[in-house]
Amino acid sequence: MRLIFQRRPGHSHLWLGETPLPLDLPAGDLLGLHLPRLAASSCLVVTTQGGAARLESPRAGWAVLPGRALAVHAEGPPFRLSGGLGEGPAFPACRVWEAAPELIPEGHWRTARILGEGGVIALAGGAARPFLRLAAGGWGQIRLPALALPGGAIPCLTALRGPLPLAELSGLTLTLRAGAACEVLWEGVQLRPNSLANSLAPSLR
Amino acid sequence: MRGQPERILVVIPSPVLGGAEAQTLQVSRGLMAMGAEVAVMAEPLVLAAAGAALGAARPLPASLRAPDDLPTDAAIAWQGRAIQPWLGPWRPDAALVCCPLPAEAFGALTALTAAGIPSLAVAHLVRVDWVLAPLQRAALAQIRADWAAVSEPSARRLEALFGWPSHRVAAIPNGMPAMMPAAPDRARLGLPAGIPLLAQIGRLDVRKGAQLAPAIGAAIAPGRVVLAGDGPLRAHLEQASDVSVLGQREDIPALLASVDAFLLASEHEGCPLSVLEAARAGCPILATRQALEAWPEAAEMARIILRDPDHIAAIFTDTLADAPATARRVARARQVAQAWDEAAMIRRTALLLAAACA
Numbered sequence: 389m390r391l392i393f394q395r396r397p398g399h400s401h402l403w404l405g406e407t408p409l410p411l412d413l414p415a416g417d418l419l420g421l422h423l424p425r426l427a428a429s430s431c432l433v434v435t436t437q438g439g440a441a442r443l444e445s446p447r448a449g450w451a452v453l454p455g456r457a458l459a460v461h462a463e464g465p466p467f468r469l470s471g472g473l474g475e476g477p478a479f480p481a482c483r484v485w486e487a488a489p490e491l492i493p494e495g496h497w498r499t500a501r502i503l504g505e506g507g508v509i510a511l512a513g514g515a516a517r518p519f520l521r522l523a524a525g526g527w528g529q530i531r532l533p534a535l536a537l538p539g540g541a542i543p544c545l546t547a548l549r550g551p552l553p554l555a556e557l558s559g560l561t562l563t564l565r566a567g568a569a570c571e572v573l574w575e576g577v578q579l580r581p582n583s584l585a586n587s588l589a590p591s592l593r
Numbered sequence: 594m595r596g597q598p599e600r601i602l603v604v605i606p607s608p609v610l611g612g613a614e615a616q617t618l619q620v621s622r623g624l625m626a627m628g629a630e631v632a633v634m635a636e637p638l639v640l641a642a643a644g645a646a647l648g649a650a651r652p653l654p655a656s657l658r659a660p661d662d663l664p665t666d667a668a669i670a671w672q673g674r675a676i677q678p679w680l681g682p683w684r685p686d687a688a689l690v691c692c693p694l695p696a697e698a699f700g701a702l703t704a705l706t707a708a709g710i711p712s713l714a715v716a717h718l719v720r721v722d723w724v725l726a727p728l729q730r731a732a733l734a735q736i737r738a739d740w741a742a743v744s745e746p747s748a749r750r751l752e753a754l755f756g757w758p759s760h761r762v763a764a765i766p767n768g769m770p771a772m773m774p775a776a777p778d779r780a781r782l783g784l785p786a787g788i789p790l791l792a793q794i795g796r797l798d799v800r801k802g803a804q805l806a807p808a809i810g811a812a813i814a815p816g817r818v819v820l821a822g823d824g825p826l827r828a829h830l831e832q833a834s835d836v837s838v839l840g841q842r843e844d845i846p847a848l849l850a851s852v853d854a855f856l857l858a859s860e861h862e863g864c865p866l867s868v869l870e871a872a873r874a875g876c877p878i879l880a881t882r883q884a885l886e887a888w889p890e891a892a893e894m895a896r897i898i899l900r901d902p903d904h905i906a907a908i909f910t911d912t913l914a915d916a917p918a919t920a921r922r923v924a925r926a927r928q929v930a931q932a933w934d935e936a937a938m939i940r941r942t943a944l945l946l947a948a949a950c951a
Binding site for chain 1: 599624627628762943947950951
């Protein structure tokens, strides 16, 4: 994930309502918009090339949504977006990131359901990953929504602290069992070497 | 995303700009490239020495070093008071705290805890023979921060020092970006041609083994020991007949390309950047086991030396004579340095910072 465009938030703001506000921004894969205040009863909707991305009750600070953003509007009560530093309210503060091609799309990680202590973590617009903190003898589960993978998969895990727990992947549900206390990130999946999608065998025949 | 650190305070409580501080600034620049806003708090002299290494980070000069004659508790309180004024107007989402020595930032960490700012403290040098003074132990009990060290062995030693269970401390090994290959140029460096040269890069002090240079130089004559760096032993070493002292150098890749091997005879290290520089430059590495403790593959990537001039001289001679084995080690060292690079180090730090906020 690489930051390719940025307008820092200034002190001005613009009200975002139901009328779509076109965003003339470089093409990217992840958009960040800055809110000066929590918009508890509203929904931030970004129209993208592939449809729309929504964020309910966006908090103060950066709200990050996936997709190649074209326009933005509010659902529910209007709320404020920060204007760009030195550019005024006509140019909302924003960040655009470009994603490296990944087997599991970024947006998918961000909708992970996590059973246990943890969450989806990233720094600013960095690659987000499901994260679990496990006590010794504890277990946890991460569920991603259904996603068509081109073959069988094995999970790629990183331990931020402690040893890697036992991991079992069933569909896109990862179950972890820890012998010792640890903090684990689910980084991605590797297609099984014998799967058609990850093998040179067909081309060698 | 919610609860992610966007605004990061980097605290460097060091008196000088050395390897630990340079590594912290390297990470700061990486965090900024990922979209975070970063402010670096350090002594004015350290900020001035950092110069362009600060990148777009906001410099926050602060008097983080208490006078030497202050007792431990007063020194901790001094540092806490120095950081406090900045936690209001520029309130960070998280803090990355450089700890060249484990207890060097206890004051800052105490203030960050009191302000409720999630912090990641990174310990760089953790000696096995250190113990915490009772007042330091009392301060540690007040600190709420996540901790990391620059190697797995350092992390385990920090846990022992703090009396914590195993694996509470994370490891963030140092990483270097790929370097442009440099051409050998002894003439420009003022080094003699046609003789073997053994280079050491780093502070000229006893911990790094710089005092061994005159005896090593005598044992490998007509070869010479080349020292790049500064430190308390500099004046003494400049008198030695078989030693060349270059002082601080910016052109380390060219130096490494111009010598026959790199030497690091330290008695303690965390994860020395100079080893990674030598590995990236394809320079054969001669180092103590302690200097290489961060790398499990130490024996495959370097010749292990004792802190003994005759042993070092013998290993240097053998390294020059056995070219195939040396080439294998050089290739392995390069592979190891490439496998955990700067991006991996920055990414690990970013994830640990985010985990501290989770």
